[in-house]
Every structure is written in C-alpha cells, then in structure tokens.
Amino acid sequence: QVQLVESGGGLVQAGGSLRLSCLASGRTFSNYNAGWFRQAPGKEREFVAAIMWSGGRTEYADSVKGRFTISRDNAKNTMSLQMNRLKPEDTAVYYCAADRNLLLLARIGGEYDYWGQGTQVTVSS
Numbered sequence: 274q275v276q277l278v279e280s281g282g283g284l285v286q287a288g289g290s291l292r293l294s295c296l297a298s299g300r301t302f303s304n305y306n307a308g309w310f311r312q313a314p315g316k317e318r319e320f321v322a323a324i325m326w327s328g329g330r331t332e333y334a335d336s337v338k339g340r341f342t343i344s345r346d347n348a349k350n351t352m353s354l355q356m357n358r359l360k361p362e363d364t365a366v367y368y369c370a371a372d373r374n375l376l377l378l379a380r381i382g383g384e385y386d387y388w389g390q391g392t393q394v395t396v397s398s
Contacts, residue, residue: 275299275387277369282392285359289396293354295369295389303327303347306372309354310382311365311394320380321367322354332378337363359396366391 281293293309308323322343323332331343340359345352352369370385379385 275302275305275371277371277387277389279367279369279389279392282367282394284395284397287359287361287396287398289359290355290357291359291394293356293367293369293392293394295352295354297350297352297371301347302345302350302352302371304373304375305387306375306378307345307352308370308372308379308385309343309352309367310370310385311363311367312391313362313365316365318368318382320382323378323380324352325378326375330378332380334380356394359394361396361398364394364396366393 276298278296309321310318312318324343328345340357342355368391369389371387372385
C-alpha cells in the first residue's frame, strides 16, 4: 500500500496562490493514478483534479479549470497542485488520493484506495 502526506496549505487572500504537495511513501507512486479532492465545512467532498500514473493525462473540475494545475514527479514520489487566482469558495480541507486502477482516471472519491490526512486551505475575501 501507499501512504500519502499533504503539505502546503495555509491562509491566503483572494487572488493569491498556493502550491500543495503530496508525498507518497511505501509502494512505487507510479503504480497509481492520483487526485486531489476537497471538503468545505458542511459540504460533501468534491473532486478537484486528477492525473494519470504517467502524468500524460489530467482532469479538472469545472470550478478550478484554468486556475489550478496538477502535476507529479514519480522520481520524487510527489504530486502537486498549483492553485492560482484563489477565491473564498476554494476554502476547504484538501486531500490527495491514490487509485490502483490505472485504466480509469476517476472523479469519484469512492474509486480511490488511499488518502492523505488533508491540509487546510483558507482564502480570505
């Protein structure tokens, strides 16, 4: 199995940027597709972005498309989420996740097998 640890969250003003990182340990990270999800207080967890094991394909939620960029470095066992032009509605706990199924780049949290503990992102208006 793989263990995931997120970092990089914090407090930022609207319009600012943050870069989240996810460090994987255990099994080889390139054995997994990976994604970012977020959960705001009182709301359900939602898909943010996902990336194929090779980095060759990405998917984004419409709400973040054009503002967020997902990337990965399998040699370093890391995945990142560059978040630009942040909005107050981006405030949430952000989670990275890994999926053993390499055939499908999933947008549903239930498809993912491993999760990090989350990192808080707060965007002030």
